[in-house]
Amino acid sequence: MQGPYLAIQSNPESEELLKEEINIRFPELRPSFSAPGFLTYKCSQGVVSEKDLTKFLPVYSLKVGMFYAKVGRKQVAEKLKQLEKDLSAPYVIDPTSSQCLEIDQLVKAQNGSLPKINDWIVWIYLYEQKECWITIYPYRPPISSFGLLPSAIPKDAPSRAYLKMAQTFARLKLNKVQDPQTFLEIGCAPGGVAYFLLQEGHFVLGIDTGDMDQKLLNSPMADRLKTIRRSVQEVRKGDIEKSLQRLSVPSFEWLANDLNLPIPMAFNEAMRISQYSQDLWGLLITLKTPSVESLPQLMTAIKKLSHSERDFCYVQALHLPAHKKECLLVALKEKACKVLEIGPLKPYFGDDQDRPKNN
Ligand SMILES: C[S@@+](CC[C@H](N)C(=O)[O-])C[C@H]1O[C@@H](n2cnc3c(N)ncnc32)[C@H](O)[C@@H]1O
Structure with a gap:
């Protein structure tokens, strides 16, 4: 599987660090698209392959995947059917994908399935409430992550x-x-x-x-x-x-x-x-x-x-x-x-x- 861009999910607060890190560490990557929490890069070799996903791992990224497609909200389900054919394998949608009704329904339909090692994960970024940017990556923890990490702090915990x-x-x-x-x-x-x-x-x-x-x-x-x-x-x-x-x-x-x-x-x-x-x-x-x-x-x-x-x-x-x-x-x-x-x-x-x- 190959894609035209490397797609990166970031913490918007650390985006300046992420961009500068990529600049000094991976000169072969060129910025392409950037929105708060989501960036894409083009690779000098033309395409991004699965192997690149264990190579281009910026410290300040939350997820790194291959950009697959950009579609309108109504076309997501159809595009994912196409993706399943292209992958010749099932996929699991990461529940931390941007929230919108169309994706929620797809996530629910998967009934909380958990991925196994090397299963394909699909992560969707909703841009300006209109466009769905679909990213895929193989599940290889801890290199790649799936779902939400804990976010609650017990009241007796002495610090964050x-x-x-x-x-x-x-x-x-x-x-x-x-x-x-x-x-x-x-x-x-x-x-x-x-x-x-x-x-x-x-x-x-x-x-x-x-x-x-x-x-x-x-x-x-x-x-x-x-x-x-x-x-x-x-x-x-x-x-x-x-x-x-x-x-x-x-x-x-x-x-x-x-x-x-x-x-x-x-x-x-x-x-x-x-x-x-x-x-x-x-x-x-x-x-x-x-x-x-x-x-x-x-x-x-x-x-x-x-x-x-x-x-x-x-x-x-x-x-x-x-x-x-x-x-x-x-x-x-x-x-x-x-x-x-x-x-x-x-x-x-x-x-x-x-x-x-x-x-
Ligand atoms: C971010 S806080 C640690 C928070 C802590 N891990 C927790 O779970 O609550 C940083 C700590 O480093 C300690 N510190 C800074 N310089 C130190 C040094 N030279 N030797 C020992 N502790 C030091 C500070 O006293 C401070 O408590």
Whole structure:
């Protein structure tokens, strides 16, 4: 299957970052159409193929697919019949497609079907209440997503960071990890992420100079939570070993990082602390990108992770709906990929730009 354009769903708040990222990272893409939350790009090789959908994966995109057709609202059903013939396979309509009566009926007719890996997903963008722009992509989580991610924050959650971890779990399907594991979280106060992880049954070792939420500390879940109340730069291997002993766990499997520090500092501390794990499964590093000026630093961090000698099987930087001007750098070891049923992935940086620069 091929299409004339790459179609991208974006968070309108992060569109400036998305456009600049594509500009510096994928010079072979040329902008074609742009409306709030939806953009298309033409590829210098002429057409966009299925393979390109695992290559052109901008950090600040919410979905990436092939543009299939643009039709009036009344013609959608007919066009989708044509699509089924062209694909020679059934498809599932993503329920986050723009809402309008015609599409609602089609979504309802599918009766809440959930896609299987490699099924075709159809996503429809309604432009100016008139035109339906139809985009398709194969379902390959977590590279591609389907449906809505969690959007509710429980009233006792200490911060909105709760939602970032809830959406990370949903996107990576981290609930497939059944046994309790230990998450070391750098920048844990006041505790929204810790609240989510503890509710999932995991252990949390947090590092922060700030105060944790008192209600969380008083809750029964807090017997699986310990904190090191110090600046991360001062934390040494021995401090972590002592705190892990207090938690009665042998090591930590996941490093989560949610520091409001510049990218090089936040990234380097995450990499340093993660070396103290005896059994690392993965890194979930949130990096703040307040403006397009921070993009070169982000690209350097992604390249360093991708070329790191620590053997990460899957490396991707993601933008989640709960993110403001920030993104999540995900790096998974082979054992995590096996349990989560995720294939290998390394980010693509244009043809000759994928070596890290030493800064
Ligand atoms: C975005 S907030 C974290 C929110 C938190 N993850 C939650 O779930 O509520 C960023 C945190 O980074 C912490 N922080 C900033 N610089 C730090 C440093 N050098 N060492 C430790 N913590 C730091 C701040 O105190 C702040 O609590």
